[in-house]
Amino acid sequence: MRGGQLCPVIEPCAFTARPIPIAKHENRSDMTTTLPINIVAFIFGACIGSFLNVCIYRIPAGLSIVHPGSSCPRCKTMIPFYNNIPILSYLLLVGKCGTCKAPIAIRYPLVELLGGFFALACLLSFGPTLHGLVVFAFIATLIVVTFIDLDHRIIPDTISLPGIPIFFLAALVIPTMTWRTSALGILAGGGSLFVVAGVYQLITGREGMGGGDIKLLAMIGAMIGWQGILFTLFAASAIGTLVGVSAMIRSGKGMRLAIPFGPFLAMGTITYLFFGNAIIVWYVNMLR
Numbered sequence: 001m002r003g004g005q006l007c008p009v010i011e012p013c014a015f016t017a018r019p020i021p022i023a024k025h026e027n028r029s030d031m032t033t034t035l036p037i038n039i040v041a042f043i044f045g046a047c048i049g050s051f052l053n054v055c056i057y058r059i060p061a062g063l064s065i066v067h068p069g070s071s072c073p074r075c076k077t078m079i080p081f082y083n084n085i086p087i088l089s090y091l092l093l094v095g096k097c098g099t100c101k102a103p104i105a106i107r108y109p110l111v112e113l114l115g116g117f118f119a120l121a122c123l124l125s126f127g128p129t130l131h132g133l134v135v136f137a138f139i140a141t142l143i144v145v146t147f148i149d150l151d152h153r154i155i156p157d158t159i160s161l162p163g164i165p166i167f168f169l170a171a172l173v174i175p176t177m178t179w180r181t182s183a184l185g186i187l188a189g190g191g192s193l194f195v196v197a198g199v200y201q202l203i204t205g206r207e208g209m210g211g212g213d214i215k216l217l218a219m220i221g222a223m224i225g226w227q228g229i230l231f232t233l234f235a236a237s238a239i240g241t242l243v244g245v246s247a248m249i250r251s252g253k254g255m256r257l258a259i260p261f262g263p264f265l266a267m268g269t270i271t272y273l274f275f276g277n278a279i280i281v282w283y284v285n286m287l288r
């Protein structure tokens with residue numbers, strides 16, 4: 001209920017047919033979603049996650065992401081639809097191919113689970129809105145980028161370059177974004193990593209940051225603006241340093257160990273999408 005209305009509106013409850021005062025839920029009047037809708041969102045996200053698995057596997061190989069259908073990498077048997085149900089099939093088949101019993105990587109149900117989780121998180125955070133759908137599409141893109149970067153140490157231009165204009169336009173449905181903050185985000189994202197990469201190369205004489213990271217951060221900037229880029233760079237560097245230093249110590253390779261930076265950029269960005277405003281408010285208050 002909005003507009004400072006004081007008298008509670010009485011509506012019959014669909015289950016008991018008894019009137020229930022809506023005023024009880026007034027804080028979440030726009031956002032209230034019911035359990036069935038939440039479940040549908042999760043299943044939708046898990047199905048998208050299943051498609052993301054296809055993208056992660058096929059885009060770096062230069063294969064079509066729509067044709068042909070999925071098949072077992074070992075015995076090449078086409079996977080029938082009833083063995084291709086997100087998460088459930090993996091559990092029912094106990095992680096093995098239905099035909100040749102080759103083990104299926106845990107990565108597949110994990111990406112499906114991530115899809116379901118983030119679809120639900122977007123619904124609960126942004127409501128059943130275009131804003132929520134756009135944020136979910138963006139996170140789905142980041143999931144694909146993250147796993148491709150982990151597997152191949154590349155961020156395909158076929159994702160990041162078209163992503164810049166696509167998310168520049170998509171960001172216009174986000175209430176806090178304008179075309180200016182988005183355009184500045186692209187410049188800040190592309191520019192800042194360009195400078196960092198240049199300085200790194202100047203000091204160490206080696207190329208540390210791939211050009212792929214620069215294009216990725218330009219795409220991220222289109223979606224979350226220059227303020228988001230500041231946060232994401234800070235968060236990604238902090239997480240990346242922690243993980244990087246511990247990995248260097250464990251591997252004994254020191255500074256020569258190359259760690260993909262894309263996954264950290266994705267983690268920083270997703271944190272900003274859900275908690276950015278809250279974190280900035282907290283930080284500004286702390287400085288006072």
Ligand SMILES: [Zn+2]
Nearest residue numbers: 072075097100
């Ligand atoms: Zn098989």
